[in-house]
Amino acid sequence: MMNKFNLLLLFILNFLIFSCGSNNGNKKSDFSLQINENKSEFKLNDELKASILNTKNKSIDSVSFFFNDQYLNSSKDGNFNLNLDKVRLGNQLLKAIVYSEESADTLTRSIQILNTKAPVLYTYEVINSYPHDITSYTQGLEFHGDTLYESIGQYGKSKLRKVDLESGEVLKEIELDEQYFAEGITILGDKLYQLTWQEGEGFIYDLDSFEKTGTFGYNQSEEGWGLCNNGQKIFKSDGTEKIWILDPETLAEKSYIQPTTHKSVSTKFNELEWVNGKIYANTYQKDGVAIINPENGAIEGIINFSDLRNKVTQHNKLDVLNGIAYNPETDKLYVTGKNWDKIFEVKIMEK
Template sequence: MLYIKSLTIISLSILIGSCEGDKNEKNNLFSIDTSVLKQVYQPNESADFVIKNEKAKKIDSVNYILNNKSIGTSLGNNKLHYSFENEKLGWHLIKAKVYFENETTEIQTNFTVVAQDAPKLLTYKIINTYPHDIKAYTQGFEFYRDTLIEGTGNGAGSGTGKRGISSLRKTNYKTGEVYKKVELGMQYFGEGITILNNKVYQLTYQNNEGYVYNADTFEKIKTFKYFKNMEGWGFTNDGKNLYMSNGTEKIYILDPETLEEIDYINIYTNANKIEAVNELEWIDGKIWANVYGRDAIAIINPKNGAVENIINLSDLKNKVTKHPDLDVLNGIAYNPKTKTVFVTGKNWDKVFEITID
C-alpha cells in the first residue's frame, strides 16, 4: 500500500513539473519588444506595442491589457499604437495575451508616466505674523467661516521631550487663543482634518480609523474605518469629495458619506514621484500639499496628480523660536475672505499669512 502511495506521489510530482515546464516554455516563446519602448513617458506621448517572436510561431492575435484593462487587440503581430493622454501618472503594467497555434500565453513589462512639464517655482510675501501654540504638533489646518480649525498629533511639546495629546481645536488666528478643544486618547495620534457640510473629518496616523464631528459643537458623530489598511496623513475636500494622503505618492478621493474610495491620483513631477505627501489644502481648484521633511509646498493638479508649482518656504523656520521639539513645516489654511494663505509648522510659535507673487 505504501509502495502504491509513493508511486502516486512521484507520478503527480512529475505531472505538475511537466505542466510547469510546458507553461514556462510557452512563456519563453515571446516577449514584449522593449527595444521600441521607453522606461518613462509623458502624457503627450504614445507607444507602439509589438511582440518579439524569435521562434517564428504563427500568431493569430494579441490582446494588450494595461493595468487589468484591455486597450486593444492586434491581428497577427501588427503593432498596437496607444496614446497615454488619458492615463494616470505613475507606474503601469502592460500585459500581452498571445494567441498562437491553438494555444495562449501571457507576457508583461512595465513603464512609468510622469508629468509633462517641470514645476515652476513661485515666490511669496509675508503680510502678517500671528502667535501659534508652541505645543501644537500641527497635522491639519483649515478655515471654517472665520475660525481656524486645527488638528494636532501627540508629538513632543515645547522642549519637554514628553509626548502631548492629540486634539481638535478652534483657534482665534489673530491672537492664537484656543477657545474650544477636544482631545483624543493617548493611544491615538491625530492627523489631517477637513471641514465639509458642517462636519469636521479627522484622520489618525496608524489606528486605521478617523472621526466625524459636528463643526459647531465638536460633538463626535461617528467613527469610520479606512477603506483599506494604511496610514492616515493629510485631508482636504473640493466641496464635494474628500482627498486623503497616506504618506506615499498617492492621494485618494473618497465619498464623504461612505468614506469609500472613488478614485486616486499619483503625485509626480516631470522627473519622479513625490512621496510623503502630507497636510493638504484645496485652493482655487488645486491641491496644496506639504511634503514631509521638506519645508516647501507642492501645488498639484487634482485631475492628473501633476506637480505644477513649488513654493520654497524654508526661510520661515528661521523666523520662529528655536527649541528642542521644533519640527517641520506642516499646516496650510486658505482664508477665502482675505484670499490669503496661512502656514505654520509642528511646534512652531508663529503662523505666517502669505500671498503668492
C-alpha cells in the same frame, strides 16, 4: 483504499487541470510584451508603442491591453499604440492578456511617465501674522467659513480644535485617546474627517458638536498623513508616492495620483490643502509646498518657504513647516508649523 491505478489517474487529471488556462507564472510564457526601443521612461504626450512577440508562432485569437487594470482596447495582431496625453504620471503598469489556443497569458511591463515641464518656482510675502499655540504639533489645518480647525498630533497629546484665527483663542477642543496619533483633517458638508497616523483608522465627526459619528479604514494604504477635498472627492496622502482619491460616501481608496516632476516621482507629502483647483502639499521635513495637478499628478509649482521658520520664536521643540489653510471666501492663504507660535498669511508670487 485507492489502488495505484486510481492514484496515477488522479495525478494525471490534476496535472492537466493546472496546466491549462491562464499563465500563472509557474511556466514560461510563449509570448513577451515588447515596448518600442525597449523604453521604460516616457514624458507626458509621448507615444507608447508596444507589440506581442510570439516566440513559437502560436495562433493568437486576440490581445487585450490594460493600463493599471483599466481596459484600453483589443488587438488581433498584438500591436498597440497609446498617446500619453491624458494619463496619470508616475510609476505605471502596462498589461496585455494574450488569448491563444484556449489559454490566456498575462504579460506586464513597468514604465514611468514624467511631466514635460519643470515646476514653476514661487516665493512668498508675509502679509500678516496671528498667534498660534506654541505647544501645538500641527498636523492638519483648514478653514470652514471664517473659523479655523486644527488637528494636533503626538501620542497622548492628540487633539481636535476649533480656533479663532485673530486671537488664537481655542473655541472648542476634544482630546483623542492615548493610542492615537492625530494627523490631517478635511471638512466636507457638515462632517469633519480626521486621520490617525499608524492606527489604520480615521474618524468622522459632526462639525458643530465634534461628536464622533463614525470611523473608516485605510484599505490599501498603511498610514494616514494629510487630507483635503474639492467638494466632491477626498484626497489622502500616506507618506508614499501615492495621493489616494477616496469615495466621499464610503471613504474607500478608489484610485490614486503620484506627484511627479519632469525628473522623478516624489514622496512624503504631508499636509494637503485644496486651493483654486490644485492640491497644495508640503513635503515632510522640507520647507517647500508643491502645487499638484489633481488630474494627473504633475507637480506644476514649488513654493519656497525656507526662511519662514526664522520668523517664529526659536525653542528646543520647534519643528518643521506643516499646516496649510486656504480661505476661499477671502482668497487668503495661511501657513504654520509644528510648535510654531505664529500663523502667517502669505501672498504667493513667481520668482
